[in-house]
C-alpha cells in the first residue's frame with residue numbers, strides 16, 4: 379500500500395515537516411511494509427517558504443529587517459535550486475508570529491520588513507519571485523512593501539505617511555514607479571491563503587483585523603483606510619480591490635496584483651503544483667493530510683481541502699488529522715475529504731494539546747495504519 383502524507387503545519391505547534399514525520403513514524407509502527415511518501419505543504423501562510431524550499435531543494439538566506447512594529451527581526455527568504463526563483467512569505471518578516479498576543483497593534487503594523495526581504499532577494503537577480511501571502515500581522519495594504527521598494531506615498535504636505543494601516547488615511551499621492559523599476563524583468567506571483575476581497579464585510583480588516591488585535595472600531599477605521607488607498611491608487615490607474623484575493627495578508631494581495639503586476643494564485647494550488655503533489659499521487663492508495671484545526675472554515679482554500687480536491691480527481695480517499703475537528707464537516711466531505719479525526723485523546727487545554735501534538739499524531743496515525751492494513755488484507759482475500 380502506498381500512502382502519501384501531505385499535511386500543513388499546526389499553527390503555534392509543529393512545522394509541516396514535523397507533522398509529516400510524526401504521521402510517518404506512527405504509520406510505520408502500525409503497518410511497517412507500507413510505502414510512505416512525505417510531502418509537507420502550506421497554503422501561502424506561515425511555513426510556505428520552508429515547505430517549498432524543503433521540497434524543491436534550495437537554501438534559506440537570513441537578513442535583518444524591520445518587524446511589524448518597527449523592531450529589528452532576523453528573517454529568511456528562500457532561493458530554490460534553479461537559482462532563478464526566490465520565495466518570500468509575508469508571515470516571516472511581517473507575521474503575527476512576530477508579535478506577542480498582548481502587543482498586537484493592527485493600526486500600526488507595517489509590511490516594510492517584507493519589502494526589505496524583497497530588496498535582499500532581488501539582489502540575486504532572480505527570474506521569478508513567489509510571494510506567499512497569509513499569517514500577517516498587518517493591514518496596511520502592502521504600503522510598507524511599496525515604501526521599502528522605493529515608492530513614494532505622501533500626505534497632503536508632501537511628507538511620507540506614517541507606517542501601518544491607519545497611516546493610509548493621510549495618503550494624498552502615490553508614485554509607484556521606483557518599485558516597479560526595481561522589480562522589472564522579474565515574474566512576480568503571489569500565493570494567497572484566502573480569496574477574500576480587500577474591502578467591506580468580507581474584507582481584509584473585517585475578517586482578519588480582529589486576530590491582529592483590532593477592536594470593532596479599529597476594524598472600521600482600517601476598512602476606511604484601505605478604501606482610501608484604493609481610491610488614490612485608482613486615480614493613478616491601479617485597481618487594487620475588485621478581485622478575489624485582494625484582501626489576502628491585510629491587502630498585500632490587492633497591492634501586488636494591482637500595482638506591481640503580480641499574478642495571483644490560491645496558495646495551496648501553487649504549492650501543490652510546485653512540489654509535484656499530483657505526480658506523487660500516481661499509484662497512491664490513501665492520502666493523509668493534517669492541519670491544526672479542520673473545520674467549516676477549512677473549506678476556503680485551506681490545505682486539507684486543496685489536497686482532498688486534488689486526490690478526488692484520481693479517486694483516492696483522503697483522511698484528515700487535526701488537533702481540533704469541527705462539528706459540521708459536510709462541506710469538506712463534499713470537497714473530497716473522506717473523513718477527519720481529532721488526534722487529541724482526552725479533553726485538555728490548548729496548551730496541553732499543542733504540547734502533546736507530536737505524540738498524539740504518532741499514536742493516531744499508528745491506529746489508522748493498523749486499520750488500513752486489516753482492511754487491505756480483507757480486500758485481498760475477498761472477505
Ligand SMILES: Nc1ncnc2c1ncn2[C@@H]1O[C@H](COP(=O)(O)OP(=O)(O)OP(=O)(O)O)[C@@H](O)[C@H]1O
Pocket residue numbers: 387388389390391423669670671672675680700701702722728731732735
Ligand atoms: N495540536 C493542536 N491541538 C489543538 N489545537 C491546535 C493544535 N495545534 C494548533 N492548534 C490551534 O488550531 C488553530 C488553527 O491552527 P491551524 O494550523 O489550522 O492554523 P491556520 O491554518 O493558520 O488557521 P486559521 O488561519 O484558520 O487560524 C490555532 O488557533 C492553533 O492554536
Ligand SMILES: O=C(O)[C@H](O)CO
Pocket residue numbers: 423511512513514515571572586625626627628
Ligand atoms: O494574513 C492575513 O491577513 C490572513 O492570513 C489572510 O490572508
